[in-house]
Amino acid sequence: MTAGPAGPRQAALLAHEAEHLAPGGSDEAVHGRRVFAEGKGSILTDLDGHQYIDFGSGTLTQSLGHCHPEVVASLTRQAARLWNVHDAATPDRADLGDLLARALPPQLDTYAYFSTGAEVVEAALRVVQAAAEPGRNRVGALRHGFHGKTAGARMLVHWDIGHQSFAGNSVLGYSPYCYRCPLELTYPSCELSCAKLVVKHIAAKPNVSALVFEPVLGAAGVIVPPPGYWELVADACRRGGVLLVADEVLTGGGRTGSFLASTQFGITPDLVTLAKGVGSGFPVSVLAGRRDLMTEEVAGQASFTTTNGGNPLGISAARATLEVVARDDLIDRVRVLGARVSERLAELHARFDQLGDVRGLGLLHGLEFVQDRAGRAPAPELAAAVYRAALDLGLRTCLGGHILRIGPPFTIDETLLDEGLSLLEQAVETAVRATGGTPRTPAPRTSAARTTGPAA
Ligand SMILES: Cc1ncc(COP(=O)(O)O)c(C=O)c1O
Numbered sequence: 001m002t003a004g005p006a007g008p009r010q011a012a013l014l015a016h017e018a019e020h021l022a023p024g025g026s027d028e029a030v031h032g033r034r035v036f037a038e039g040k041g042s043i044l045t046d047l048d049g050h051q052y053i054d055f056g057s058g059t060l061t062q063s064l065g066h067c068h069p070e071v072v073a074s075l076t077r078q079a080a081r082l083w084n085v086h087d088a089a090t091p092d093r094a095d096l097g098d099l100l101a102r103a104l105p106p107q108l109d110t111y112a113y114f115s116t117g118a119e120v121v122e123a124a125l126r127v128v129q130a131a132a133e134p135g136r137n138r139v140g141a142l143r144h145g146f147h148g149k150t151a152g153a154r155m156l157v158h159w160d161i162g163h164q165s166f167a168g169n170s171v172l173g174y175s176p177y178c179y180r181c182p183l184e185l186t187y188p189s190c191e192l193s194c195a196k197l198v199v200k201h202i203a204a205k206p207n208v209s210a211l212v213f214e215p216v217l218g219a220a221g222v223i224v225p226p227p228g229y230w231e232l233v234a235d236a237c238r239r240g241g242v243l244l245v246a247d248e249v250l251t252g253g254g255r256t257g258s259f260l261a262s263t264q265f266g267i268t269p270d271l272v273t274l275a276k277g278v279g280s281g282f283p284v285s286v287l288a289g290r291r292d293l294m295t296e297e298v299a300g301q302a303s304f305t306t307t308n309g310g311n312p313l314g315i316s317a318a319r320a321t322l323e324v325v326a327r328d329d330l331i332d333r334v335r336v337l338g339a340r341v342s343e344r345l346a347e348l349h350a351r352f353d354q355l356g357d358v359r360g361l362g363l364l365h366g367l368e369f370v371q372d373r374a375g376r377a378p379a380p381e382l383a384a385a386v387y388r389a390a391l392d393l394g395l396r397t398c399l400g401g402h403i404l405r406i407g408p409p410f411t412i413d414e415t416l417l418d419e420g421l422s423l424l425e426q427a428v429e430t431a432v433r434a435t436g437g438t439p440r441t442p443a444p445r446t447s448a449a450r451t452t453g454p455a456a
Pocket residue numbers: 116117118119121146147148149214218219247248249250275
């Protein structure tokens with residue numbers, strides 16, 4: 001899959017659009033400068049006909065790849081029938097409730113529907129606020145967590161993503177970012193000091209009503225907690241009467257190898273937010289909660305309705321997506337393919353000193369680029385150069401600062417997955433050599449990477 005630099009039609013369209021487009025796009029848009037015209041399965045095609053393996057799955061949304069035929073059929077059927085009747089019941093909504101109940105832990109048996117990730121986080125905060133005992137007016141969050149760009153969600157985010165942080169009323173705890181441990185310790189000799197500090201915090205602040213967290217921190221670069229972290233923190237929350245609100249907007253729906261990442265860490269959440277993969281990229285999100293929390297008395301009448309929340313199109317996309325995920329045992333596939341990705345990324349890590357850390361779970365991995373292994377200073381220019389080189393070779397990834405994330409569709413076939421991983425290695429090599437770096441010789445591989453020419 002060789003794409004080459006963006007062609008003339010894309011350049012012309014980007015120049016045209018720039019006359020009116022506001023600045024402030026993602027690193028991906030700024031550095032990628034591609035105009036995608038079509039997506040089918042794991043392949044994207046740009047306006048000049050070049051093709052790309054999409055290791056970004058849209059924005060980690062396309063669990064079934066682009067335009068999965070059954071999701072297209074469901075959306076097309078729904079588009080011809082009904083688009084919006086506020087929050088009135090529709091046939092697909094009842095089916096979606098059943099599918100969610102089968103996929104989620106039994107305590108999460110009540111659902112409300114929204115359209116975006118930030119919107120569902122806001123709804124979770126409304127429930128938390130309504131359920132809180134008097135005086136418990138603060139919410140806990142973790143350093144490096146990301147929960148969206150609306151004001152309430154932003155209050156939980158303590159780093160400058162989107163725009164400057166506005167920490168508000170949330171209380172901050174240490175996340176398990178072992179590669180950049182704020183306590184300068186190393187696992188396991190650290191004895192989970194970060195978790196113990198969060199536990200201390202929770203005990204010291206009886207006014208905290210809930211902890212909102214990503215079980216695996218996605219936007220910050222796929223930070224996977226070490227064994228024991230969540231056991232300590234979740235147990236302290238339980239004992240302290242602090243609600244556990246798992247923000248699984250990114251991880252929910254199977255991406256980490258289980259429907260919820262929380263269950264892999266032994267967390268029993270009281271509320272869960274779901275969005276990206278659950279609706280195949282269509283704007284739909286779900287707040288799943290304990291029935292005793294999701295009541296009218298607790299949440300307030302009409303607290304769960306919005307103009308587009310749970311609109312029939314979004315619901316039909318989610319219903320079709322979850323049906324296919326369950327029927328085709330795709331979460332088992334995520335675990336198998338994820339192990340393959342981890343293995344190849346470990347080889348990459350061994351070759352390049354500028355690749356400070358690779359980590360991940362299921363089909364969600366992060367590659368952290370640094371100036372050198374000893375200093376660990378972030379290398380955003382290098383990450384951007386790898387991102388661009390990968391695009392030129394025919395591979396799309398997700399770029400944010402000095403970190404590349406990869407999360408291929410669950411449906412990708414093994415050949416294409418291997419090809420994408422080989423393109424990633426070539427891209428890292430190209431970018432590292434361009435900065436004067438010298439990669440180590442790769443260990444011999446048995447299967448050679450397939451390379452195809454640009455699409456006609
Ligand atoms: C964990 C998490 N929560 C919330 C959001 C916000 O979702 P949205 O961009 O749909 O508002 C994101 C977006 O990436 C996310 O990763």
